[in-house]
Amino acid sequence: MEKSVRNAKPESEVLYDYKNPDLSPDERAEDLLKRMTLEEKVAQMLCIWEDKKTIFFDDEGNFSIDKVREHLKNGIGQIARLSDTNGGLDPYQMVEFANKLQKFFVEETRLGIPVIFHEECLHGLAAKDATSYPVPIGLAATFNPELIEKIFSAIAEDARSRGAHQALTPVVDVVRDPRWGRVEETFGEDTYLVSQMGIASVKGLQGDGSLNNNNKVIATLKHFAAHGQPESGTNCAPANFSERFLRDTFLMPFKEAIDKAGVISVMASYNEIDGIPSHANKWLLRKVLRDEWNFKGFVVSDYYAITELFHKEETVSHGVAANKVEAAKLALEAGVNIEFPNPDCYPNLTEMVKGGLADESDIDALVLPMLKYKFELGLFDNPYVEAEPGQFENKLEQDRELALQAARETITLLKNEGNLLPLKDFKKIAVIGPNADRTLLGGYHGTPKYYTSVYQGIKDKVGKNGEVFYSEGCKITVGGSWNDDEVILPDPAEDEKLINEAVAVAQKSDVAVLVLGGNEQTSREAWNKKHLGDRPSLELVGRQNKLVEEILKTGKPVVVLLFNGRPNSIGFIKDNVPAILECWYLGQETGRAVADVLFGDYNPSGKLPVSIPRSAGHIPAHYSHKPSARRGYLFDDVSPLFAFGYGLSYTKFSFDNLRLSKDTISADEKVSVSIEVKNEGAIAGEEVVQLYIRDKVSSVTRPVKELKGFRKITLAPGQTSTVVFELLPEHLAFTNVDMKFTVEPGEFEIMVGNSSRDEDLIKTILTVK
Known part of the structure; x- marks a missing residue:
């Protein structure tokens, strides 16, 4: 034994x-x-x-x-x-x-x-x-x-x-x-x-x-x-x-x-x-x-x-x-x-x-x-991993184009008064702002081998065809690293000096590109009591609005790019700046993507995945609110600054001929929703066609509209495409008064367009019997 x-x-x-x-x-x-x-x-x-x-x-x-x-x-x-x-x-x-x-x-x-x-x-x-x-x-x-x-x-x-x-x-x-x-x-x-x-x-x-x-x-x-x-x-x-x-x-x-x-x-x-x-x-x-x-x-x-x-x-x-x-x-x-x-x-x-x-x-x-x-996972039979020489370098190079595509498609055009964008015939460009020449990746980021700032991306794009000037303009916080627990606001006197320097740079330029927003300290996970990231205000931190005001006084055309991890209440900028782009954080290809959009090599197609409120006092501001939720405010508009699903293009799209495969269906049937979309502009572009519904009468209150389908399409100038959505019973169902997830009979308003705003939607009625 x-x-x-x-x-x-x-x-x-x-x-x-x-x-x-x-x-x-x-x-x-x-x-x-x-x-x-x-x-x-x-x-x-x-x-x-x-x-x-x-x-x-x-x-x-x-x-x-x-x-x-x-x-x-x-x-x-x-x-x-x-x-x-x-x-x-x-x-x-x-x-x-x-x-x-x-x-x-x-x-x-x-x-x-x-x-x-x-x-x-x-x-x-x-x-x-x-x-x-x-x-x-x-x-x-x-x-x-x-x-x-x-x-x-x-x-x-x-x-x-x-x-x-x-x-x-x-x-x-x-x-x-x-x-x-x-x-x-x-x-x-x-x-x-x-x-x-x-x-x-x-x-x-x-x-x-x-x-x-x-x-x-x-x-x-x-x-x-x-x-x-x-x-x-x-x-x-x-x-x-x-x-x-x-x-x-x-x-x-x-x-x-x-x-x-x-x-x-x-x-x-x-x-x-x-x-x-x-x-x-x-x-x-x-x-x-x-x-x-x-x-x-x-x-x-x-x-x-x-x-x-x-x-x-x-x-x-x-x-x-x-x-x-x-x-x-x-x-x-x-x-x-x-x-x-x-x-x-x-x-x-x-x-x-x-x-x-x-x-x-x-x-x-x-x-x-x-x-x-x-x-x-196969770990009992094949527990180890092998690496070939050059394997990771090759993958990093290969994935750059995917990262660039994602960054381009993220950028959302919020305003383009007078078709200021894309930039043309500007030989001297001022790139100004606290986010213009820094690494902005957002929380839980790695350390990429490649990174191009906005300033560098614009310089690379312009090359020898013009001059690009840079000024920091002001600071958001000192340092600004996600990892630093303490968040230190900048010295006002130093900011005043930086603003004056930025004005001088703008004055010698043909157009000013202001790169503003937040940083990885002003919006981040508050993971302990000394590492905070939530805010009671949505206004831009520091003297960024003052910087915008002073640059506008120069009379130069102004474009604002926003980099941030949360929506900012930018009422002053919306009212006074002709062109605004929401960028969030674009990843390692930031500068390349921004330059492609600014100069028209890529037509912006992003849409807002979250409403941008007028102020923190307007929260909650989501579009899919209940019918009784937005009666109004004294002295202010109840609507958001920019609505969910909103985003402009350098071209113009029209919507027509909304139709259903059947006007009346049973609760267990599906129905096709079709709409014709036309590119009426002179350049190709991508549009996000959005389908919303509203249950008009229900056993419990329902939102005024809910997204239930979307499709991103590409259209050449003058091209028309028919977009078809399949509306299933699960899209019409909700948890009813008896706590059952079900489709109730009645009328449903079907809305299709390119944002959640009523003025951007075409409507028809579907009856469920």
Whole structure:
């Protein structure tokens, strides 16, 4: 007997069923789970991030396999953001380090369970030498799901090629408060637009769900749920909405991405709903997500959010748990599969089970799907990643055109009085403003190999055909880095000096291009009490309006470009500046894209994915409001400065002949909606044709209009195209007075045009019997 034990193979080398690649991932996961100790199961519910330095490296900073053995003998579920190790790894370093770590888990732990590496991929892999695309609010402005799918497919390939397996994206929060600093991370204010962009993102990241082909990653929908309209506009604040509103507005994009894209992971949100934090919300994570929607994937915690059920002084404390053990119990019972980013509360699960405070069967149920997707990823059979010489450099070069296309399509023309744009016959151009010659990428960005500022892009475009002058004009904040906690406003005297210098530059030019807006400090995730990013005002920070006023006094034609992560209330600029472009953050190809639009090499086609309010006092300002919500204000207009879906072109489009395939349908029928669109201008252009509906009489109040379809088309001068939408029962349905998602009989107003404004829409009536 003693000899038998001494000569036995390690358990991980024995051909158990979970080692058999001919079996399904479900069968292999179930077999593996049966062989795991309680400690090994709990380890799969843990993640490492901040402790990477102490766990993976010795005191001299060298990788130490002995320290890994000491700390991770039972394995680990995930490791967070390998890319930011030791201040940031380049692609080849990340591949090498991923393989070193994976080798330990596969070859030295008892059962050889590989680890999942997750990364931030909001608008590009947030890593060194990675392609940076426009922020999501900018991508939403493209109204182009096909483009978004291509972008996230490229991001997935980039992440997976470096050893990553899961992307903590997309954000499908419907944003209804522009004071919130995370607007830039979202796809806007409209449930349907967010849903379509979310579906496209997930399809790009996950493909058809065949994850073992080494170019796709697990997508993570976040933040579940109702994170985009926090009380007072401050990050993580309560979201107290009715169940009907939750279902029809905030939950819908999550359900759509689960049903139509098969998303694998969901991240619970920091906020509370009706007094219950999402990480402790059984109704949300079990009844709705799993029981009603049949979600079979796994729920990840947001960073530190399980701890916050108890107490975390520097962030949010909900106070629904007396200690970390109670916090772990609440999250376990709610159905949170894994704790991010560090082992804090869930390490208590082992003793909780042994002490009768938790059931091992609950642990099993949460670990099983995470094991299954490690098999789906092919990690048990092909755990390592290979990198060829020049591989990453070639991909970066290849993806530049995709990033440029995305940046071009993001840019939204808000005003073009007198057809000032595109710029012609201007030999001397002043490029002025705090955002004119700086790197602007938005939150959760990587460090791209390429970047071109607005000033550089214009200089490159003009070349030897003219002169380009630059002046900073004023500052927004001192420094302006997303990473700097303290936000310092500039010295007024210094700003006055800069404004005077800018006026002098404008006076010697033929046209002034002002590059204004916000920066990565004035709109960002407020992730603790010292790192804030929400604002009670939507006015431009600092003396930017003063700069505009002084440049206008020179009498030179003025173009304003806005770079920001949230809508700005730009009433003065709208009233006084002839040409305005909303750019959001355009990514690494900023300067090239802006120059292409300014000089007419690309005809702008962006549309606003969020309304721009006249002031913070006009919030909420979303277009799909209820009939009683916009009676009016004393002394001010109740409408937004610029409406959802709005965006001009250098050409003109007309709409005509709106018709239905049937005027009357039953509740379970679909109907085709057709409209003719003509380019009446002299140049080619792209137009976003938008379909809205209104249920005229219903058992509960319904919005005055809701987007239910859009199509981006390209038309040559004089060309006419017939655009056809298919209106399905699901587009007409809502949660009725009996809390049933259904289509009610009656009249529906069908509206088609190029923005949500009534004056931009043609209307007809559909009857549902």
